[in-house]
Amino acid sequence: MQTKIAPAVSSPSPERTVNRVAVVAPRGELGAVPLAGALWPAVLADRVAAETFDDYLDGLGGESLAVALVLAAPGDPGAVRVLRMRPERARTRVYLLGREAARLLAPAEDDLDVEGIAELDRLTPEALSQVIENGLRAYRALGANPLIPEYYLDATYNRIFDWFETTKWDWREVDLSQIRRELLTEPEIDILQESAIIEFGTLPGAHNFLREWADEYSFSSWALSWGAEEARHSLVQCRYLHEIGIEVRAKHAMYKREPYPMGENRAATLMMNIISESRAAEYYKTLARTTREPVLRKIWRLLGRDESRHARAFFVFCKELVDAAEENAVAAVQMAYVWLADRRGGVKHPAGFFYPHSSSSSGLRRIEHYAPVMTDIADRKVLAMIRNLLGNESARSVGDLKTYLRGKVA
Ligand SMILES: [Fe+2]
Numbered sequence: 475m476q477t478k479i480a481p482a483v484s485s486p487s488p489e490r491t492v493n494r495v496a497v498v499a500p501r502g503e504l505g506a507v508p509l510a511g512a513l514w515p516a517v518l519a520d521r522v523a524a525e526t527f528d529d530y531l532d533g534l535g536g537e538s539l540a541v542a543l544v545l546a547a548p549g550d551p552g553a554v555r556v557l558r559m560r561p562e563r564a565r566t567r568v569y570l571l572g573r574e575a576a577r578l579l580a581p582a583e584d585d586l587d588v589e590g591i592a593e594l595d596r597l598t599p600e601a602l603s604q605v606i607e608n609g610l611r612a613y614r615a616l617g618a619n620p621l622i623p624e625y626y627l628d629a630t631y632n633r634i635f636d637w638f639e640t641t642k643w644d645w646r647e648v649d650l651s652q653i654r655r656e657l658l659t660e661p662e663i664d665i666l667q668e669s670a671i672i673e674f675g676t677l678p679g680a681h682n683f684l685r686e687w688a689d690e691y692s693f694s695s696w697a698l699s700w701g702a703e704e705a706r707h708s709l710v711q712c713r714y715l716h717e718i719g720i721e722v723r724a725k726h727a728m729y730k731r732e733p734y735p736m737g738e739n740r741a742a743t744l745m746m747n748i749i750s751e752s753r754a755a756e757y758y759k760t761l762a763r764t765t766r767e768p769v770l771r772k773i774w775r776l777l778g779r780d781e782s783r784h785a786r787a788f789f790v791f792c793k794e795l796v797d798a799a800e801e802n803a804v805a806a807v808q809m810a811y812v813w814l815a816d817r818r819g820g821v822k823h824p825a826g827f828f829y830p831h832s833s834s835s836s837g838l839r840r841i842e843h844y845a846p847v848m849t850d851i852a853d854r855k856v857l858a859m860i861r862n863l864l865g866n867e868s869a870r871s872v873g874d875l876k877t878y879l880r881g882k883v884a
């Protein structure tokens with residue numbers, strides 16, 4: 475086995491670690507592979523005799539292997555099979571070097587997750603470098619997120635899509651021409667303005683989700699639907715206000731333009747959203763019950779239902795993380811403890827917490843004041859979800875969350 479240090483990758487690696495590339499061929503043919511003397515910085519290329527490939531992989535230990543170029547006889551992907559017997563090497567990108575003319579991958583090769591075939595006899599060092607570079611990019615693109623499944627449809631997004639998609643409300647369900655202005659109270663109009671403005675805070679939330687979950691496609695795909703629904707929440711309430719002669723200033727949307735800080739643990743971020751969605755659901759449902767104006771009642775009822783769906787979907791993604799690692803469970807409960815405990819200074823909600831310069835924090839307090847029990851109802855539902863998350867029936871109060879956390883850090 476010979477190790478060489480290699481020249482220049484055109485795209486910078488987001489990972490600082492050294493990437494290994496293995497050229498695997500029968501001992502007598504290793505010299506036929508036109509590997510340039512040096513490839514790129516931070517890339518180590520090894521020529522490995524096929525007969526010793528298993529030992530080579532043992533010798534790598536915990537080191538990554540980004541790309542394997544395997545010279546194999548037609549129909550005999552021997553070394554590839556050796557590699558794929560090791561689940562920890564599933565991320566390694568594989569190219570076959572063949573003596574035959576270029577062809578499509580055979581089903582068996584596809585089953586072994588081979589990226590492509592290069593024709594060895596026509597392979598120049600430059601063409602081989604290009605194959606390796608593509609392999610390195612593909613390897614980096616896969617990332618290290620443990621929740622990425624082998625097949626696209628195995629993702630949670632696919633599992634919840636039908637439920638989420640078929641429970642959307644239709645825009646035509648709301649007929650603003652039917653508003654009965656005389657049934658509206660001044661406090662209701664005030665609250666309607668505040669809730670329209672609070673909903674603007676979901677857009678930076680969507681920005682954040684896509685940044686924070688940049689290494690996967692499942693939650694990110696769902697977050698697009700979620701963001702689209704939240705955008706309707708502002709729009710429908712602003713249009714209602716317009717209909718009764720009140721214009722919402724664009725500055726309120728702009729106040730919430732800056733992104734809030736990225737979370738350190740995704741399960742904790744999701745828990746914060748479970749809480750804010752559950753509370754929003756109760757707020758809207760309570761408001762819908764109290765107003766006498768039928769169109770507004772309809773809108774708030776629909777929005778309350780949306781927020782309940784959002785809380786449930788955030789829960790599904792949170793549970794996936796909690797089931798994967800206990801540190802995620804602890805981080806989620808810590809977040810719940812912070813947001814549920816101590817409401818003396820008013821209910822904490824991301825909309826008010828991250829944008830104190832926006833009027834929504836005071837608006838939120840007005841909404842709470844309007845129906846003080848609804849936060850208690852929402853928080854009881856959150857605690858039920860936490861019990862489900864943990865598979866633990868004992869979490870029935872904020873104090874129980876503290877007890878759980880003490881047990882985990884002790
Ligand atoms: Fe909303």
Ligand SMILES: [Fe+2]
Pocket residue numbers: 704751754780781784
């Ligand atoms: Fe929501």
